[in-house]
Amino acid sequence: MELVDNTSHIREDRKKELNKEFSGIEAIKEEKLARENSIENFSGQERSSELPARCPLLERSYSRSGTAEKVINPDNINKLIELLTNIDNIIKQHDQQINRLEEDNKQTMLRYQKLESDYRSVQRENRQMRELLRRQGHRVAERVSTVEQGQKRLEEMNIRTLSEIETDIRRRKIHPGEPSIVNLVNGVEWTVEEIQSLLDEQKDLWGPCFYLRDYKFQVNIATNVRNGYLAFYVALVKGIHDDELEWPFRGEIIYVLRNQEKEDEYLRKEFVITSTQANENFTKPKEMRNTPIGFPKFIKIETLREDKYSKDDCIKITLMINPIT
Numbered sequence: 395m396e397l398v399d400n401t402s403h404i405r406e407d408r409k410k411e412l413n414k415e416f417s418g419i420e421a422i423k424e425e426k427l428a429r430e431n432s433i434e435n436f437s438g439q440e441r442s443s444e445l446p447a448r449c450p451l452l453e454r455s456y457s458r459s460g461t462a463e464k465v466i467n468p469d470n471i472n473k474l475i476e477l478l479t480n481i482d483n484i485i486k487q488h489d490q491q492i493n494r495l496e497e498d499n500k501q502t503m504l505r506y507q508k509l510e511s512d513y514r515s516v517q518r519e520n521r522q523m524r525e526l527l528r529r530q531g532h533r534v535a536e537r538v539s540t541v542e543q544g545q546k547r548l549e550e551m552n553i554r555t556l557s558e559i560e561t562d563i564r565r566r567k568i569h570p571g572e573p574s575i576v577n578l579v580n581g582v583e584w585t586v587e588e589i590q591s592l593l594d595e596q597k598d599l600w601g602p603c604f605y606l607r608d609y610k611f612q613v614n615i616a617t618n619v620r621n622g623y624l625a626f627y628v629a630l631v632k633g634i635h636d637d638e639l640e641w642p643f644r645g646e647i648i649y650v651l652r653n654q655e656k657e658d659e660y661l662r663k664e665f666v667i668t669s670t671q672a673n674e675n676f677t678k679p680k681e682m683r684n685t686p687i688g689f690p691k692f693i694k695i696e697t698l699r700e701d702k703y704s705k706d707d708c709i710k711i712t713l714m715i716n717p718i719t
Contacts, residue, residue: 582601584712587707595617607717609635612629612631623692623695624695626651627688627689628687629686641677648713650662651711
């Protein structure tokens, strides 16, 4: 943006014109003064040869002898004075116009400078906004990526959960009424029905999840017919309190299989998890649940049948967990 100042050129041209007019006016004034002096010194005499022929304010008159001579008319002097006054007024008006133009030009320049400053400020703000939008775009892209990854993990978890639910539903169709679980002070008692069908199928069975000291657990039974053993396991499951708990989990885990005909007889096995023994089984769950841990040879299937640990085709398992703080 550039504003061209033409006022100075106009002013210079006007001054040149006025100087020419002033030169003519000065010449007229000098002629007027000379003729007044001539009138006083040579009143009544012929003066045509002394007056410049170029003076426009002279009029011709005739003497009694009929000789033409040039004389100054007093009315023309008044007209000349009036003309000079008008010229002075015109010059003043022109000066006032020039002053107004200069003032307008000054104000225009000030407005231009302000507009230029505002324009630069807007450019700066635009650059800042572009940079901010660029950064926000990166942040939004990162958040969208994080959300998409979270949705993907959630979908994977939902798929696994649905698969487990479907498996449990199929098992419940085979074993109606199982599993039954009762919460205890430091654990749970799990009644597994139709144990013979479970052994015949040679499949794993997961019990319901339960909370203990805000840690979430799940019990698992697995059959190992090849070796002739029934295995008991427990796994840490992702829970709603995980962010508030101490990890890895430390504590004592006890499995008890009761003889259903002799209450004072039971099979008990336990292990203790300390900070030095902690492994990925007891760290904060990243997936739906951690890898289960327990006893792959908890009891022989033959012993289970002969020693009345199984009654009415069901067994009762007590799992006690004592966290170490």
